[in-house]
Amino acid sequence: MTPVHAPFPATRLRRTRATPALRALVRENALEVGDLIWPVFVRAGEGIEEPVPSMPGVMRRSVDKIVEAAVEADALGIGAMCIFPYTGIEERTEDCAGAWDPQNHANRAIAAIKARFPNMAVMSDVALDTYNINGHDGFVEDGIIVNDRTVEALVKMSLAQAEAGVDIIGPSDMMDGRIGAIRTALEETGHQDVTILSYAAKYASAFYGPFRDAVGASGALTGDKKTYQMDPANSDEALRLVARDLAEGADMVMVKPGLPYLDICRRVKDAFGAPTFAYQVSGEYSMIKAAAQNGWIDEERVMMESLMAFKRAGCDGVLSYFAPAAARLLNG
Ligand code: PBG
Numbered sequence: 001m002t003p004v005h006a007p008f009p010a011t012r013l014r015r016t017r018a019t020p021a022l023r024a025l026v027r028e029n030a031l032e033v034g035d036l037i038w039p040v041f042v043r044a045g046e047g048i049e050e051p052v053p054s055m056p057g058v059m060r061r062s063v064d065k066i067v068e069a070a071v072e073a074d075a076l077g078i079g080a081m082c083i084f085p086y087t088g089i090e091e092r093t094e095d096c097a098g099a100w101d102p103q104n105h106a107n108r109a110i111a112a113i114k115a116r117f118p119n120m121a122v123m124s125d126v127a128l129d130t131y132n133i134n135g136h137d138g139f140v141e142d143g144i145i146v147n148d149r150t151v152e153a154l155v156k157m158s159l160a161q162a163e164a165g166v167d168i169i170g171p172s173d174m175m176d177g178r179i180g181a182i183r184t185a186l187e188e189t190g191h192q193d194v195t196i197l198s199y200a201a202k203y204a205s206a207f208y209g210p211f212r213d214a215v216g217a218s219g220a221l222t223g224d225k226k227t228y229q230m231d232p233a234n235s236d237e238a239l240r241l242v243a244r245d246l247a248e249g250a251d252m253v254m255v256k257p258g259l260p261y262l263d264i265c266r267r268v269k270d271a272f273g274a275p276t277f278a279y280q281v282s283g284e285y286s287m288i289k290a291a292a293q294n295g296w297i298d299e300e301r302v303m304m305e306s307l308m309a310f311k312r313a314g315c316d317g318v319l320s321y322f323a324p325a326a327a328r329l330l331n332g
Contacts, residue, residue, distance in 0.1 A: 028312070029308060029311040029312050030311065031304070031307050031308050031311050031326070031330065032330065033076065033077040033078060033079075033326075033327045033330050033331065034077070034079055034317075035311065035315075035316065035317040035318060036078055036079075036080070036307075036317065036318065036320060036323040036326060036327060037080040037081070037082050037121075037123060037277070037317060037318070037319040037320075037323065038069075038073055038078050038080065038081045038082065038319075038320070038321075038323035038324060039081075039082040039084060039279075039319050039320075039321060039323075040059075040061065040066060040069055040081055040082070040083060040084070041058070041059065041060040041061065041084050041085070041086050041214050041215065042060070042061060042062070042063060042066050042083055042084070042085050042086065042105045042106055042108075042109040043060040043061065043062060043085070043086040043105060044062065044088075044091075044105055045062040046062050046063075046064055047062060047064060047065065048060070048061065048062040048065060049061050049062075049065050052210070052213060052214040053213070054209070054210035054213045054214075054282075054286055055210045055211075055213075055214060055282055055285060055286050055289070055321065056286070056289045056290075056293065057289065057321075057325075058214065058285075058321055060086045060214065062105075063105060063108045063109050063112050064112075066083070066109045066112065066113065067112050067113060067116055069081070070113045070116060070117055070120055071116075072324060073120065073323075073324065073327075074117050074120060076324055076327035076328060076331060077327060077331065078323055078324065078327050079119070079120065079121055080120070080121040080122075080123060080167075080168070080317075081113065081120060081121075081122055081123065082122075082123035082124070082125070082168075082170060082319060083106050083109045083110055083113075083122065083123070083124055083125065084106070084125050084130065084211075084214070084215055085104060085105045085106040085109075085125070085130045085131075085215065086105075086130070086214065086215050086216050087105075087130050087131055087215065087216050088216055089133075089216065089219060089220060091131075092131060092132060092133045092216075092220060093131065093132075093133055094132075094133050094134075094139075094140075096128045096131040096132050096139070096153060097131075098131040099128055099130075099131040099153060099156075099157045099160075100153070100156035100157045100159070100160045101160070102160050102163060102164065104160075106124065106125070106130075106161070107160055107161060107163075107164040108164075110122050110124060110161060110164040110165055110166050111164045111165055114164075114165035121167040121168055122165070122166050122167050122168070123166070123167065123168035123169075123170050123197065124158075124161040124166045124168070124169055124170050125170050125172055126154050126157050126158050126161070126169055126170060126171040126172065126173060126178075126182070127154070127171070127172045127173035128150065128153060128154075128157075128173065129173075129215070129217050129221075130215045130216070130217065132220070133220060134220060134221065134222045135212070135217040135218075135219075135220035135221030135222065136221070136222075136223075136225070137150075137172070137173040137174065137175070137225065137228065138150035138173060138175055138228065139153065140222075143223075144227075145227055145228055147175050147176055147177070148177070150173065150175050150178075151175050151176075151177055151178045151181050152181075154171060154173060154175065154178050154181070154182065155178075155181050155182055155185045158171070158182045158185065158186070159185055159186070159189060159191070162186060162189070162191040162194050166194065167194065167195060168194075168195050168196070168197050168252075169182060169186075169194060169195070169196045169197070170196075170197050170199065170254075171196065171198055171199060172199040172202065172256075173199075173228070174199065174202050174225075174228040174229050174230075175228065177248075179196060179198050179244075179245045179248035179249055179250050180248035180249060182196060182249075183196060183248060183249030183250075184249075195251040195252065196249065196250045196251055196252070197250070197251065197252040197253070197254055197277060198245040198250035198252070198253050198254065199254045199256055199279075200238070200241045200242040200244075200245040200246075200250065200253040200254060200255075200268075201230060201237075201238035201241050201242060201253070201254070201255045201256070201261075201264055201268065202229050202230060202254070202255075202256045203229055203230045203231070203232050203256065203257065203261065204224060204225050204226045204229035204230060204231065204232070205229070205232065205256075205257050205260075205281070205283075206283065207257045207260070207281045207282070207283030207284055208257075208281055208282060208283060209282065209283055210282035210283055210285070210286045211281060211282035211283075214282065232260075235263065235264060235267065238255070238264045238267065238268065239267060239268065239271055242268050242271070242272060242274070243271075243272070246272060246274055250274075251275065252274065252275040252276070252277060252316075253268065253272075253274055253275070253276055253277070254276075254277045254278065254279055254319075255268060255276070255277070255278050255279070255315075256278065256279035256281060257278075257279060257280070257281040257283070257284060258278035258279055258280040258281065258284060258306075258310060258318065259280065259284050259306055259309060259310075260284075261278070262278075262309060262310070262313040263313075265278050265310065265313040265314055265315050266313045266314050268314070269313075269314030269315070270314065275316050275317075276314060276315050276316055277315055277316060277317050277318060277319065278310045278313070278315045278318050278319070279318070279319040279320075280306065280307070280310070280318055280319065280320040280321070280322070282321070284306070285320070285321040285322065288302050288303060288306065288322075300325075300329060303322045303325060303326060303329075304326065304329060307320060307322065307326055
């Protein structure tokens with residue numbers, strides 16, 4: 001694009017900013033409730049809503065309370081929720097068998113939401129970290145996070161979620177070859193309409209800290225995730241990963257974290273034109289919350305500005321813990 005304008009004073013770019021009506025006319029992007037995916041945390045028990053200390057306003061909920069959250073989401077017009085399980089250290093194992101248990105908290109939550117709200121798009125998390133004794137997204141053998149055996153487990157996990165009624169499979173594990181393997185397995189088992197939103201460009205980020213508290217992984221995690229998650233210094237590699245995942249059958253792709261990686265969102269959207277999402281991750285959320293609680297920033301305005309930034313960067317939608325708060329504002 002080559003912007004053309006007459007020299008000053010014939011052109012005064014402030015003219016179209018002078019009134020709310022003019023600003024509305026020239027506004028290039030819009031955030032809608034339909035753009036939001038709300039990530040929620042499910043845990044064992046009943047009647048439980050337990051605050052996550054490092055994420056003010058975010059709860060771990062038992063399945064019945066997750067359904068109540070879905071009631072809230074539905075009333076607000078939020079059309080998509082993403083389920084993450086909290087697993088205590090005592091429930092974690094080396095073989096991660098809980099991950100493909102049809103009755104695990106996440107699968108029960110998926111089924112419970114779908115039973116009450118068939119039109120709610122329910123998204124899952126596919127990775128072993130919430131079941132793994134050592135907090136990694138893949139199996140660990142002699143200190144190495146092994147790829148191919150992990151992919152087999154991720155396929156089993158995905159099929160259990162598909163059986164539970166999930167609409168969007170969310171592989172967040174960053175193993176190689178998992179999108180193709182999951183897609184093939186879904187086709188072979190009659191789940192051809194289940195979509196895959198690949199965490200294609202997921203960085204090894206310190207912004208995930210509060211999430212790891214939320215899912216109980218902080219205490220469990222040994223070492224770091226740098227052998228499978230991306231180096232924050234890289235950008236071309238993100239395009240290669242997105243191209244690979246689309247070629248393997250991903251319907252949608254994600255960049256994660258969000259705000260510090262908007263350049264990646266823009267490159268991905270421009271390069272592929274595929275449905276592109278960003279994850280405004282826990283650390284991004286908690287930074288805004290903490291600053292607001294200190295009275296240093298205006299929480300509502302920073303929240304809406306940050307969400308709009310994703311749209312401007314080319315994202316079709318965004319996963320955000322702010323989803324209900326943002327929806328309330330958007331609904332007026
Ligand atoms: C792990 C997973 C993580 C997040 C989503 N899925 C953390 C990690 O990779 O360690 C982070 C989400 C957030 O920080 O809000 N599979």
